Amino acid sequence: MSEPHLLPLLDAPPPERRDAARNRERLLGAAKELVERDGAHAVTMDAVATAAGVGKGTLFRRFESREGLMAAVLNHSESEWQAQVMSGPPPLGPGAEPWDRLLVFGRTRLETTLLHAELIREAGRSGARASGAYSFAATHVRYLLSQLRVSGDIPLLAVAILAPLELPILEQVSLDGFPVDRFYDGWVDLARRVVGRSA
């Protein structure tokens, strides 16, 4: 009947057991390797579990679903870009004019999305959700827009600016046969109109 000695501050998330952590790492490593070798679409859950020397049940307990696993891999791949944005050199990182940062942001985001296209596709809904990719970008754009003293509903304008850079949109568009360069120019034009720059 003894009371717990330490009250959890802010109900802390329960820590991970040692074997669990080890297996998560093995699984993620195996997944990354297989994705790189065979392409995300060809990676089966059985294969990942086997390659990691772990049971399938474990794989699913750690990553919820195939999409979840892909999202985890994706997240890892995008984290470098996120770091560049947050603390890399200008003009992508801090230190440059907001407008210049926005332009570079758009270009690199477009490139990153295309680079990870397959992974994003395989990650499905989790791609945007579980991996913080989308909300990171949204937050950053909102920040830049506020720096630019844009008038209006900034969160929504951020959505509008980001939307054409999302994979589902890019896929629809490229079905219509747009080259990527032209697409980027178009995006710059859009950004100009939205933030209200004339030239």
Add this chain to the structure above:
Amino acid sequence: MSEPHLLPLLDAPPPERRDAARNRERLLGAAKELVERDGAHAVTMDAVATAAGVGKGTLFRRFESREGLMAAVLNHSESEWQAQVMSGPPPLGPGAEPWDRLLVFGRTRLETTLLHAELIREAGRSGARASGAYSFAATHVRYLLSQLRVSGDIPLLAVAILAPLELPILEQVSLDGFPVDRFYDGWVDLARRVVGRSA
């Protein structure tokens, strides 16, 4: 060694055999019914085939995949809206000012997308592709933009205007907890900026 008597004009698509046509109709009907009754996510291919009194192989031959089937159902559902846009009463249909048409277009498109959300989701890539939903909307917006004498790369601006109304974007946004009404207002603001209206 006789020559064919009739040359096909513009290599015509081969017509469908009677049984094939009959089965396609049965299948589509069964699918619509099941989707309505149980929700798209709960509809299995076996169930559709059985309900239509047809083998599974036939179902797949006619509709390619589950996504293809869902796209077909979706297409049917959207055709009414498309008809309204093309030849219904103003301001959605022809006869009103382009700007007013654009506004109503946006609102009804948003509503339609949300109404068919589940079907769109289940239709996956085919949702945009096979069902002409996306390209219809794009074409129409391009038309309205040209009527509005908008300067710039009209096809790309059309993409930019349409993008925030696509389901994947709406889903990401509503995760961030936006009410729909506010979202529509935001879209109108976006449209204003893109076409260059001050008020």
Add this chain to the structure above:
DNA sequence: TGGCAAAACGGACCACGGTCCGCTTTTCTT
């Protein structure tokens, strides 16, 4: 009308995502 090639049919079959539950490992307590 009979016959034949092409098209379509259908259900047995397969692969893969996901679940379940009896067993093992970890961790905490005394």
Add this chain to the structure above:
DNA sequence: AAGAAAAGCGGACCGTGGTCCGTTTTGCCA
């Protein structure tokens, strides 16, 4: 150090999407 509860493990098992191929139907021509 021992013991027990919690957390984790793993692989047999299941449902569903998708394929394959021997059989049937259709449409055409004689």
